[in-house]
Amino acid sequence: MDLERFVGDCIAANNGPHPQAAVLEVLAKAIHNPSAMLTAVGEPREAGIKVLHRSKSLTILSAAWTPQMNLMPHNHLMWANIGIYTGREDNILWRETPDRIEAFGAKALFAGDAVSLPVDVIHSVTNPLLRFTGGIHIYGGDFFDTTRSQWDPETLKKEPSDGASIRRMFELENKRMRGRDKL
Template sequence: MSDALASDKSILDEFVDRCRTIASGDDPVAALTREMERLVADPSALGETVSVPTAGASIAGFDEIVFEDDSVTVYLVHSAPDVVQPPHDHLMSAVIGVYEGRERHRFFRRSRDVPVPSGTADVDAGDVLALGPSAIHAISAPGAWCRAVHVYLGSLSSVDRTLFDPDTLDAEPMTAERYDAHCRHEPVRSTSWG
């Protein structure tokens, strides 16, 4: 374990403070990406400083809110193994850093308001992914729990977001209940998603 991280019990609090400063500055996505790269540079050490939830899981896992105001939202996202979560948007830029396991992303682009599969990416422990405000993605954790920090440049709970049925890709308003209803507990295949 890194001594610097091990001795710092408020590493997430300090990270939030830096995110808030970055959010009001120039080129926040680039600066936040660099800040996230520093946060997850030693992923096992970060994992040892962040507690693992033990109750309250949905089929998708656990979402823990660390901080939210009008400028930035910080979540810990603990994704359960082999649950295919549904496509959704955020309507704001996001930066994701993984500190345990692998977060698999399926991406979609809008074509005449219909989401069309547009690729995939695996984000492993220690890696960082930035998403633009028009991004639509669906995440999963192949084979093992994935734990990640998700930062959004705005108040995520304040916007009317869209969720997509994973089978039909029909759009509907995002709610936690509907998100869970669209989760599919099945082995996360590596090649079936376009």
């Protein structure tokens, strides 16, 4: 697995007439051999995101979830493709109601799986395993320059999502892992 070539192939696919489907095809091919992608990006050792590419039209990340990590419901406001190269990612799909959001579906992704999420999706993510999960997340836009929303995990009330709140969540997860390792 050559990460530079993978990123280049995603960029080229994104310039076609059906970018999400074309990029998903590139991702699915790369994730088909999850151990090769794992070798290319490295074994996850902490929660976080590693930016592989960022432009106005495409963001490619390697994301790692700690064991049993939960990410509150959130939106992207752009299409997303997710491919898992190690572990498992459980997604709950949500829809907005006048007062909050309600769950309406779920999807479990295993190593080697790749899936598309539409522009308007709201989802939460859980790593149910006692080991790290790693995935490639590709977004049809500049993920870091888009004002998004998240929903409080207890009340399911909508609130703004920003980089600081996400960084804090990753920091807390890594702190939790360091404490767990001392046991």
